[in-house]
Amino acid sequence: MSASPALLVEPAALAAEIAAADPPTLLDVRWRLAGPPGREDYDDGHLPGAVFVDLDADLCGPPGAGGRHPLPDPAALQQVLRAAGVRAGHPVVVYDGGDSMAAARAWWTLRWAGHQQVRVLHGGYPAWVAQHLPVVTGTPCPVPGDITVAPGGLPVLDAAAAAELVAAGGTLLDVRAAARYRGETEPVDPVAGHIPGARNVPAARYAGPDGRVAAPPALRQIFDEAPTGTPVGAYCGSGVTAAQAVLALHLAGRADAALYVGSWSDWITDPARPVATGEETSTG
Structure with a gap:
């Protein structure tokens, strides 16, 4: 088995990256299978600069014959990711409400879409808050990204x-x-x-x-x-x-x-x- 690249990032390390001149793009993908929508949690508080992306509506296709969370349409996904500020060759960090499942699906989706530099915040939002790191409530307006979605990055x-x-x-x-x-x-x-x-x-x-x-x-x-x-x-x-x-x-x-x-x-x-x-x- 070969060594894996950096796939996880700890809260303190991410805080240092956010404070740097060119921070990673942050995607908040908090989600619950039975609701309520994760957007409510995002509005109550999120990491500085994080943009909310909805797992159901933005990162998956509509439920149907392909299951409850099928692959998204590549063009629609590209539009979502560009609106969230995802740039080609620029690192992305995704986080969720703490169980790492939605974050892992977001990580997988970006990797499938051809974006290599994606990490998961280990422990998610609760781990960030537990270390008394900064939380904000405002909604950022990211500079639009230029990612090109190229399906097939993961099997x-x-x-x-x-x-x-x-x-x-x-x-x-x-x-x-x-x-x-x-x-x-x-x-x-x-x-x-x-x-x-x-x-x-x-x-x-x-x-x-x-x-x-x-x-x-x-x-x-x-x-x-x-x-x-x-x-x-x-x-x-x-x-x-x-x-x-x-x-x-x-x-x-x-x-x-x-x-x-x-x-x-x-x-x-x-x-x-x-x-x-x-x-x-x-x-x-």
Whole structure:
């Protein structure tokens, strides 16, 4: 496994960067699956210079046959990112409300769009506030950016590719809670169970509730069932939590990790696709 680039930034280090002459572009992507909108949190207080970007409306396409959080239209994404001040070749830092899931999906989306210099604020907004770093309420007016969205910067799985990955002996990680994987409960989607052949590695194994991801040596042990040299991909309910898994896999040295963007919410849109229940190969 190769060494990963800097993917996370700690609050104190980011504060120093913000105070420099050419600070990184900051994107506030606070979001909750069941609401209320993250914009309300942003208006109550955010990092100096941060621009709010809505995960549902701005970083994903409309829900439908591709799942609840499908890929965005590249042209629409480019417009959003330029309006937020994202510049070609200029660093971006994304943060959320602390669980790192929305931030990881934003990180993944920018990397997929071809922007390499993206980091996640480790621990998100709560970690920033806990260190008594400055918070503002005003809405900035960033200079428009010039990013050109070029899809393909990170590998993507669709339903067929996910099935092929399993059939070819690769590792497909289901990072939902074990009870959802086994099909015992399904609080969001209309069908319970998992993709046949997927291995269950619940997100709680590699990231805490505060969004802080385990150190690379621990991550390599957690993901040791995805051997180097074989393909690896991740899915969850709709491609948000799984983006955090891809971030963790990058930290573990697996920069080839693919995201099944539509995830379970896409898989079950075709009743001909098989559904497995119970224990199969679980590390939960």
